[in-house]
Amino acid sequence: MRVFVLVKHAPSPESTLRVGADGKSVDPVCLTYDINDWDKYAVEEAVRLKEKYGGEVVAVSVGVNCDATLKKCLAMGVDRAVKVPVEAGFDPYQTAEAIVDVLRGERFDIVISGFMSQDTNNALVGVLAAAMLDLPFATAVVELSVEGDEVRAVREIEGGYREEVFLQLPCLVTVQSGINEPRYVSIMGIKAARSKELREHVVKLRGPSVFVERIYVPPTRRAEILKGSMPEVAEKLVELIGSKGVI
């Protein structure tokens, strides 16, 4: 079984976020990057499939500075990595096109990506790639297994309900967080990663289909912020909670 896993080197939403001077970007100074949270689950799921069925896991990432994330994937048990050194910006179409360009030259059984990215929260690249490659797909998967020539996927839907579907191979799934417990990177893993292949795949992008007009802090209602020492604040909270007659 050959599994491709799509990963993004993404800024953390826990970073301090400031709008850039041009009003169309996020100030990069304060951003800290790591593998996209959802993609950790995708990598873990891919490595588990290999451990169960044998074969190979390949990680693909789009971005000029994604080496650290790809190396993390290799240390987690991915066999080789492909970097597409372009900046796709805000348009997930461009990211998907870059990934599809890599996948067209490869043979694979399952492609796994995270449900969404932690920075732009589009939840698009996986399905766009599946549609471009004409693959059956399922999103927000919380249980995954291979049964004969099909994949059994349980999707998370609204209100605590789940939907069970079967996909013919080859297929693409996007995984929801919580599908597994991603492993930590071990020292052995990091050592092993040094001898693994990380190659670059050069593509030419066709240009974006959406354009950033401006980025800004959302205009919204703010809570009344309680100030004072910890005991003072605690006292105020007790008053507030007590006002509802529940103490």
Place this chain on the structure above:
Amino acid sequence: MRVFAVAEHRLGEINPVSLELLNFANKIKGDGTSEAVIVGDDVRALSSVLAGCADKVWALSGSQLEHYNPESHADVLLQLFEKEPPDLVLLGNTSQGCELAPLLAVRLRCPIVTDVVGASVEGGLIVSRYIYQGKLMVDLKLNRTPCVLTVRQGVFKEGIELRGEVTELRLTPSKPLRRRFSRIIEPEEGEIDVSKAEVIVAVGRGAAPSLKLAEKLASLLNGAVAGSRPVIDSGLLAKDRQVGISGKTVKPKVYLALGISGAFQHVMGMKDSELIIAVNKDPQAPIFNVAHYGVIADVQELLPKLLSKVEERRK
């Protein structure tokens, strides 16, 4: 503009977001039309609900369309769009819309934006959406039509009444399906139902180390402990304790959000609580936009103080 809204239904009921899509369509259609599309094996009754908010309703039915499946649904929608070309296609930003929308966009060779919360049409289509889990917003310009948008639920609640005509079409997918629907799995019932609690102490990633204290506070207040996704994912609390779109919707008298950043998915499950108090050390956390009162502090520091004050008061 011809604006098509792809409606959604499950277990015989229209998802309210479908009507919100039509409200949105009516707002931006200009001198064009708002047209609802619904797909299923028998959607006549549901079509009349949509007709109250649309200029026209397309009811696409067929024996292979009983269950939602992105392959069959996209297939028949594209058959319709070939004859009735859209300028804009709207879907809910839901578990169905997130699958169907990008598939339609690729087949229609058109731009797509998800989770839209606002739009203007003067000087080209510009849509607004949140990024970084609600901490920032972006306005995006789409330069060509048609476009596909998924729209956040709960935003476009107000709209006009219309009386659209329903056109029924019997359609069959043109290609064999490679995804097959198996079943809907019901939520597992836990020991308590958090949606019935009068007080909820909700724990997020930032308060996971204080879970024991949170449980103690909840029991002092005769309430229940609940969690946001990261806490459920890590197995600290059972799935039936999850508040949010993919978990429970709650409306307690008091909702104490501890270390919860306030991602939209969580907020949709608790925003109608009577009194919302949020504690978070990040002043930028979007939870402060939905809470009535906020404390910018580390939960680990505040919670022991709060516990002892509540104990004092109960004496």
